[in-house]
Amino acid sequence: MKTHFIAIGGSAMHNLAIALKDKGYVVTGSDDAIFEPSKSRLEKKGILPGEMGWFPEKITSDIDAVILGMHAHQDNPELAKAKELGLKIYSYPEFLYEQSKDKTRVVIAGSHGKTTITSMILHVLNFHQKEVDFMVGAQLEGFDCMVKLSEDNDFMVLEGDEYLSSPIDLRSKFLLYQPNIALLSGIAWDHINVFKTFDDYVEQFRKFVASITAGGVLVYNEEDAEVVKVVESAENYFRKIPYKTPEYEIVNGKVHLKTEMGDVPLSVFGAHNLLNLEGARHICHTLGIMDEDFYEAIMSFKGASKRLEKVERKDNGTLYKDFAHAPSKVKAAVKAFCEQFKNEKKYGFLELHTYSSLNPVFLEQYDHAMDGLDEAIVFYSEDALKIKRMEPISPELIKEKFKNENLKVFINAEELHAYWNTLDKTEGVYLMMSSGNFGGLDLTK
Structure with a gap:
């Protein structure tokens, strides 16, 4: 072909x-x-x-x-x-459907957590040498390519994105997959440039749930009120499996999951990651992975790329980077970081980089997003606003929307880098949140 x-x-x-x-x-x-x-x-x-x-x-x-x-x-x-x-012209998701239409399709959707959940599932399946086709949006340890297509695998695991399919197909990508098994992790308004109102955005998830094949399965986050509303309003027939944050404790800086089989030590941290783990466990169970096998494999999961990923620094300072580029993701990352490092001085840097994040109307969603950090810093580029043909935003407006008077706000990279260079990275812990690169900042030194 x-x-x-x-x-x-x-x-x-x-x-x-x-x-x-x-x-x-x-x-x-x-x-x-x-x-x-x-x-x-x-x-x-x-x-x-x-x-x-x-x-x-x-x-x-x-x-x-x-x-x-x-x-x-x-x-x-x-x-x-x-x-x-x-x-014949295909969008990316349309072509993936063509490649998987004779397989059992497992689609992981949600405003946040979908990459991590998909990565967890693939890690567990790979650990137990279970062959599946897949598509995931982050680089994973042990995988050369983040798409695999075969003629003979029975299952395909797909990360389901709600963004548009192509310039000539304005449907959300995940609406083209027609899942047999689906997961919905959470709903928090994103992509304001495409979905102008919250209800427009939620409507995509209603359509996604409606696209589940007859007699299929939906694993869903019962702690998310919007998800529950969407699931309860669905009129098509499928089996519903709710999940919630499991019990855990932090012992000597390491997270231990409390299970019927005893404590399971993990390499990831944060309540949101424990919630993601539960969703992944339920999906793996539908694919024939028993709980004891799931826990055995998940202990070695170190996280998806750029999701609370530890950066190896030359000075051995403690620094994590996270792809957090939407309010719900920032709040989850900050909460996890503050819980994990209770006794350390915590620095949090956030780059406002996407169209939504630079929209004054959408900035309301960031209220109290950086609370709990000892030093909170927000960076956005005036040049980026000009390129996107957007109106200037004042640092005062950022502080107002974040509801954080102590916020440090930088609007050009040179000033941000100068501040960064004044900090001793061996003192305290650092969380760097961006889908960009902080104007070229080298996080390794």
Whole structure:
């Protein structure tokens, strides 16, 4: 089968391209910019475009599938050529469904926790050498590629994102998967640039639950009121399995899960991660993994990439980075950090980086998000606001919305870096929250 990727360099797109190459497909692609690690990984597989840009001449009538990434625009010249030739054009999730439509599809959805839960499930299955197809949005220890597609595996585990499918398909990605088994971890307004109201956003999850196949299974977080409302309002038939935060304690800085089989020591921390773990346990149970086998495997799970991930520093300072880029994620990460390091001086840095986070209306969602930290710092770039064509935001407004008068606010990278360099990283503990890079800050030194 011959496939062509329009915008092959994306984190999800390049993983799918590699998976198809490994499956024996002929893979080509284009992009106007490709960064690391996508560039090296595509080059290693021999599918890195020879030059950057869009080339309609690459689109030929013998291509079986054109896969369109979100980075491309509706007026993309390669897309126009594909339409002209009448080629089959897939969004990323639509193509994944085509690859898995004869398998049992397990879809992990929710505003927060879905990457970690999917990662936990895959870690446990891999530990016990249970082969499944999968797609997850973070790099995992022990996995070379974050998409796997085969002809003979019975199950496919998919991280279900509520964001748009492609520039020409404005459905939420997870609505294309039609899960047999699903999990819903939580609902907290995100992607305000697409879902203008909270109800618009919740509606995507109502549709997701309605898309569960007849007689399927939904594992859901019963501690989330919005999730419970969505589940209770569903009219389709499926089996409902609720989960909640399990009992645990912290002994000498290590989290121990309280189970019927005794205490289980973990390598991750935070109540939200314990909640994620319970969801993963229930999903694994539906896949035939008994509890004792789940606990045996989960002890060695060290977390998904950039989710409370410990950074190895040259000075041995204690620093964690987290992909927290939405209010609910920031609050969960800060709460976990403060609980884990009760007796240490705690520094928390947050970069407001996404369209939603830089929207004054959405900033209301960050109220008290940084409470509990000894030093709370928020950084956002005035240049980023200009690039996004957004109105300036004052540091005073940030303090007001966060309801934190002691907040330190930086609006340019140079000043942030100067402050960072005044801190002795061997004193206290540091939590760095961003989907960006704090204006190029090196967290390892």
